[in-house]
Amino acid sequence: MSNEKVEVMVEGGKATAGPAMGQAFGPLGVNIQEILAKINEKTADFKGMKVPVTVIVDTDDKSFDLEIGTPPVSELMKKELNIQKGSGLQKIKKSANMAIEQIIKVAKMKTDSMLSKDLKASVKTVVGSCGPMGIIVEGKQLNIILKEIDDGKYDDLINSGKTEVSEDKLKQLSSDLKSVNDSLEERYSKELAKIEEDKAADTAIAEEATEKEEPSS
Numbered sequence: 489m490s491n492e493k494v495e496v497m498v499e500g501g502k503a504t505a506g507p508a509m510g511q512a513f514g515p516l517g518v519n520i521q522e523i524l525a526k527i528n529e530k531t532a533d534f535k536g537m538k539v540p541v542t543v544i545v546d547t548d549d550k551s552f553d554l555e556i557g558t559p560p561v562s563e564l565m566k567k568e569l570n571i572q573k574g575s576g577l578q579k580i581k582k583s584a585n586m587a588i589e590q591i592i593k594v595a596k597m598k599t600d601s602m603l604s605k606d607l608k609a610s611v612k613t614v615v616g617s618c619g620p621m622g623i624i625v626e627g628k629q630l631n632i633i634l635k636e637i638d639d640g641k642y643d644d645l646i647n648s649g650k651t652e653v654s655e656d657k658l659k660q661l662s663s664d665l666k667s668v669n670d671s672l673e674e675r676y677s678k679e680l681a682k683i684e685e686d687k688a689a690d691t692a693i694a695e696e697a698t699e700k701e702e703p704s705s
Contacts (some may be wrong), residue, residue, distance in 0.1 A: 490546070491545065491546055491547070492545045492547050493544050494542070494545065495540065495542050497538050497541070498531060498539055499538060499539070500537050501535045502522065503541075507641060509523070509524070513545075513645055516545050517547075522542060523663045527541055537559040537567050538560065538563050539559050540560075542554070558598055561613075561614055562574070565586070565614075565621065565623065567588070568593060569592060570581075571583055573621075579676065580673065581672060582624050583620050583621060584622075584624075584665065585623070585625070585626075588611075588633075589652060592651055593651035595610035596649060596651065608643070611642075611646055626661075627665070632705060
């Protein structure tokens with residue numbers, strides 16, 4: 489028996505037969521629609537998230553098995569926070585304010601694939617992933633949160649695996665996020681103005697170049 493492994497990244501419950509799928513499975517002579525149906529069935533719980541899937545094909549009888557991974561940490565965080573993407577301007581605008589309970593929830597979902605020694609280590613890894621997305625935790629910068637985790641401030645929550653966040657706390661997190669962003673906007677207002685100025689200059693240059701390329705009548 490000869491097996492062939494094909495690794496794909498799909499949107500949960502919405503895998504489609506695009507060119508990439510055709511190139512991956514076409515040479516193996518398998519029923520692509522059957523594979524897609526099974527992938528969509530198995531990934532339905534991850535709707536709206538990117539999910540890694542490994543398809544193991546028996547090249548003799550064309551049967552297949554699936555190994556469904558968990559979405560990347562960034563996808564799980566976006567789902568948990570109900571945001572489409574992180575902040576492209578992490579320094580001057582934060583995209584979300586995450587509760588430590590939400591961090592624990594994501595860490596519990598990923599702890600096996602992280603190969604961490606314990607849940608606390610996984611929590612620290614998830615916190616580290618917040619930086620590139622412009623996410624703060626408990627209204628604080630990540631270096632402060634990581635130190636607090638090391639100091640044991642959240643040990644009771646981590647050890648109990650608490651993942652539920654009260655409505656009052658969610659409201660407070662939202663309020664804190666606004667305060668942080670207001671402060672950052674004031675601090676970096678000149679930088680924001682420079683960004684807009686550069687955008688306007690780039691637009692003007694592009695328009696001027698277009699006018700020069702157009703033939704005169």
